[in-house]
Amino acid sequence: MDAREAVEGALATRGHIDQVYWVGCGGSLIDLMPADYMLHAESGTVESRAYTAREFTVAPPRKLGEHSLVVALSHSGKTPEVLDACHLAVERGAYVFTLTSEEGSPIDDPAWGTFVYVWDDKTPQAELSAGQALLVAAELMRSQEGYEGYGAVRDGLASLDTIIPAARKKVNEELCGRFSQLCKEHDFLYVLGSGATFSQTYGFAICSLMEMQWQNCCYIHSAEYFHGPFECTEPGVFYFLQMSSGPSRIEDERALAFIRQHTDTYLVLDAREYGMDAVDESVRGYLEPLMMYYMNVELRAARGRVFDHDPSYRRYMGKVEY
């Protein structure tokens, strides 16, 4: 079952959908966040909220019911918190759609519809987890209320298949070396971003750096930077700014102006210079995190080479009890 079929199934059996709850953990939650951001901003009929899965079962929304669509993502297909969330959703009568890379895993269950994506570089963005989540949002708005941006979302996803390989090459040529060098020289860094791309700011911090590189760091929203965190800025404190090409760019520009003036140690990845200007302005900000993810992949790989720390190595995850 893909995004379109999930929306068709939900509307056929429920008549209308009033809430979409996006549920995942860590990297899987991060892949759902752009769809939540888009649906919340654009929809005139649907409420949207993203959860780390345990919060969904600990404090489930009272509205969770037969007019709710729960989109749950578990890359491995066996995350217990996400499975618990799916079972709760079914109990409450919600329509459940799951995404996973593992066919036949516990989350690929006949109790609901599942999309299995092939997690490699050849799969089109529209057929990966974050792309399917965006398509759930776009298909639902198109069917239920009309959505002018629908074509732009589909076209934009197709454009990413060209934008991303070029961006990966460019980030390796232009930023990876300097990023790794700055990591060598600093024990800690702040990662800044805004808009839907803040999902990948969080993702770069908790997945690429903390999980895969054991690199202490912190994620800061570019707009929130001025309401506290900027007091830490001084020469020698390392800032990495993911600069959006979407409407939230003004938040990043303001952060950059301050950072330039108050520290000597910063790096900027400007999505506008990494191909995003080719995507229709009305949806560019929503699709940008999908490109930014691959920048994070390249940056962590480069750091891994310099530190001799393979990003696929884990000391705890899947290895010890927790």
Place this chain on the structure above:
Amino acid sequence: MDAREAVEGALATRGHIDQVYWVGCGGSLIDLMPADYMLHAESGTVESRAYTAREFTVAPPRKLGEHSLVVALSHSGKTPEVLDACHLAVERGAYVFTLTSEEGSPIDDPAWGTFVYVWDDKTPQAELSAGQALLVAAELMRSQEGYEGYGAVRDGLASLDTIIPAARKKVNEELCGRFSQLCKEHDFLYVLGSGATFSQTYGFAICSLMEMQWQNCCYIHSAEYFHGPFECTEPGVFYFLQMSSGPSRIEDERALAFIRQHTDTYLVLDAREYGMDAVDESVRGYLEPLMMYYMNVELRAARGRVFDHDPSYRRYMGKVEY
């Protein structure tokens, strides 16, 4: 105008409220988050979302309109991003209610209703910003749909006026010294928390530590900790866990079990031992952040004494252009 009058005014002029948007920046946003968390979990009729103010004007929700209630908080009363959000809300026909500590400030505007709180230790919690926000949520649910927890919220807010002074004394006796000492010995720490209290996990990091102590740190959600960040845990890495007394406690307990086993450097502030067990279980988790805020105040004050860094001192905020 107080919370009850705001809800009465909104319902009298709008008939019904379908969305509540909570808008602030930094510490003011943090004060609104518990109300957003409670309203989202408990309401069967109202959608709820909290925003850093610039995101609200950069990507406003399509639904923002005459059945929306926008609750905006600016402690200083002059935060430009929050004022812009209020003006946008009025343009779109929403009912606007603002909170500030500064009578006569730009956000105390006759164009909407305003509650001015007296920011000192003698003011009851129900008459401060976070308490008023919780009361907006509780009054709205009571009036529009019936809310069983209404009395518990009011009683709980009253209980906090006794709980908080005792908790402030206790944290000074039991944790402040060790916290300051650990800050002396470590350049960096992770702050963990969950549920509605995650707002104060974020607040401790960006306000108390980054802003007021220039202390680099990072905030991590206890449930998300296991999906990436825990790979950084090892002896010598400093963790501070704000342990909830509410339903999300199971997330913190799991984090604590792991932290105990994998680092030698951690500190736990258990809200259950700081008086929160006196608040009705059905609302305890929602009110807990109001107590936790004062723990953050005491901890940063203690650190400030040890580091000779007055928490009220700023080098940039309100002093340079940005």
